[in-house]
Amino acid sequence: MTLEQLRIFIAVAEQQHMTRAASGLNLTQSAASAAIAALESRYDVKLFNRVGRGIALTQAGREFLDEARAVVARARAAAKALDDLAGLKRGALSLAVSQTIGNYWLPPRLLDFQRTYPGIELQVSITNTEQVARAVREGRADLGLVEGEVDDSSLASRRIDGDSLAVVVGKRHPWVGQTRISASKLTTTGWVLRERGSGTRSMFEAALHNAGVDPSHLDVKLELPSNEAVRTAIECSDYAAAISDLVAAPSLAAATLHRVQFDLPRRSFFVLRHKEHSDVRPVNALLKSLQTE
Numbered sequence: 001m002t003l004e005q006l007r008i009f010i011a012v013a014e015q016q017h018m019t020r021a022a023s024g025l026n027l028t029q030s031a032a033s034a035a036i037a038a039l040e041s042r043y044d045v046k047l048f049n050r051v052g053r054g055i056a057l058t059q060a061g062r063e064f065l066d067e068a069r070a071v072v073a074r075a076r077a078a079a080k081a082l083d084d085l086a087g088l089k090r091g092a093l094s095l096a097v098s099q100t101i102g103n104y105w106l107p108p109r110l111l112d113f114q115r116t117y118p119g120i121e122l123q124v125s126i127t128n129t130e131q132v133a134r135a136v137r138e139g140r141a142d143l144g145l146v147e148g149e150v151d152d153s154s155l156a157s158r159r160i161d162g163d164s165l166a167v168v169v170g171k172r173h174p175w176v177g178q179t180r181i182s183a184s185k186l187t188t189t190g191w192v193l194r195e196r197g198s199g200t201r202s203m204f205e206a207a208l209h210n211a212g213v214d215p216s217h218l219d220v221k222l223e224l225p226s227n228e229a230v231r232t233a234i235e236c237s238d239y240a241a242a243i244s245d246l247v248a249a250p251s252l253a254a255a256t257l258h259r260v261q262f263d264l265p266r267r268s269f270f271v272l273r274h275k276e277h278s279d280v281r282p283v284n285a286l287l288k289s290l291q292t293e
Contacts, residue, residue, distance in 0.1 A: 001039065003075050006068045008035040009047065013065050016054055090119040093282040096141035098199050099227050101269055102126035104246035105163065106145065113289045120282050128225075130197040136272045143283050144272035147199025147244075155272045160290055162269035165204060166245045167260040168231075168252070172238045180261040183211040190221040190239040192230050200227070204242040207264050231257070 011021040012032060022032035040047055047061035057065065097106055102124060110122060125135065129146040136144040137154050150157060167186075169175050175189070186208070194201040205215040221239055224230050227247040234241045235256045242264070251257035271287060 001042065003072065005035045005039055006072050008032050009039060010065065010068050010072060012036060012048070012055070013057055013061065016056060018055065088117050088120060088281055088285055091280075091282045092121040092123065093280075093286060094123045094125075094140070094142045095145065096125050096127065096132040096135035096143075097145040098129045098132055098147050099126055100147055100163065100200060100244040100246060101145045103227065104244065105269070109290060113286055116289070117282070117285060120285075128195065128197050129199040129202070133272060136274055139274065139277070142273075142277075142280060143286065146270050146272060147267065148202045149270060150272060152272075154275055156275050158271040158273075158287070159268045160271060162267045164245045164266045165200065165207070165242050165264040166248050166252075167240060167242050167262045167264065168234060168248050168257045169240045169260055170234050170237055171256065171258060173240065173258070174238075175240070175260050176258045178260070183208075183213050183262075186211075186213055186240075186262070187217045187219065190219045190237075192222045192224060192233045192237070192239050192241045193218075193220055194227070194230060194243075195223050195225050200242065200244060203267050204264070 008021070008025060008027070011025055012018055015021040015024065018032055018036075019029045022029045025032065036047065045060050045064075046058050047064060048055040049058055095106075103126065106124075110124070114120070114122065125141070127135075129148050129150065132141070132144040132146050133150045133152055133155060135141040137152060144155075147162065167181070169189075173189070175181060175185075193204070208215045208218075222233060224233060227243055230241050230243055231247055231251055233239070235251060240260065248257055248259070252259055271290070273283070
């Protein structure tokens with residue numbers, strides 16, 4: 001039994017005439033007759049009675065008509081679903097993102113994407129870089145966005161423009177008001193930093209190496225698992241921190257934090273995808289909207 005046979009059967013049943021039904025389907029009368037005959041022969045059941053020059057459904061034909069219509073309707077619905085998926089009118093996209101990206105950089109971009117593709121359901125989890133990479137590797141996320149490079153042979157990485165790190169201190173810190181801090185002075189104060197494995201921590205330590213400072217020589221007083229916790233700790237202490245300028249911006253504007261003049265490079269963010277997973281239209285659409293390089 002094929003969908004074409006079912007469509008022909010429905011048309012003949014509704015027209016109660018083989019030639020008119022065939023014409024409406026752009027088929028020859030012999031092709032329509034052959035399709036009905038194939039159904040009747042395959043299942044050894046008579047679907048139509050010939051009445052003069054017309055035809056009429058048998059009892060079996062009347063019962064089968066409802067089932068045939070239901071099957072064809074489901075096939076149309078399935079075809080529409082594929083059309084909608086292809087046209088980005090529906091679908092789902094699972095994202096795993098690191099904290100700075102998820103809390104500050106990504107939300108306005110997701111809102112723009114959602115306005116363009118309102119039928120795409122977005123699911124976002126926020127964690128650190130290592131855990132984002134694991135989620136993509138294990139197939140729990142279609143796409144990952146992280147703040148540092150990831151060395152994983154199963155993942156493809158793509159660079160996009162990101163943010164800058166800032167060294168910040170609270171208003172009680174002796175560095176407030178100083179024009180510039182030398183690299184050697186970084187080891188003379190206490191620090192509150194993100195946990196190891198976070199993109200922010202990794203980039204800061206890489207910048208210290210480039211400046212000739214061994215990160216292990218920093219006096220790390222506290223490690224915290226979120227940007228907001230680090231920011232709050234610095235606001236009420238005389239320690240220093242390195243956080244994203246996106247995170248620091250509200251506190252800098254309110255003068256509860258002060259930016260220390262120590263140059264840190266601008267950093268890229270990285271999009272992670274599993275190498276063995278096929279392209280998904282919502283993923284490609286989101287990548288385009290994020291203006292990948």
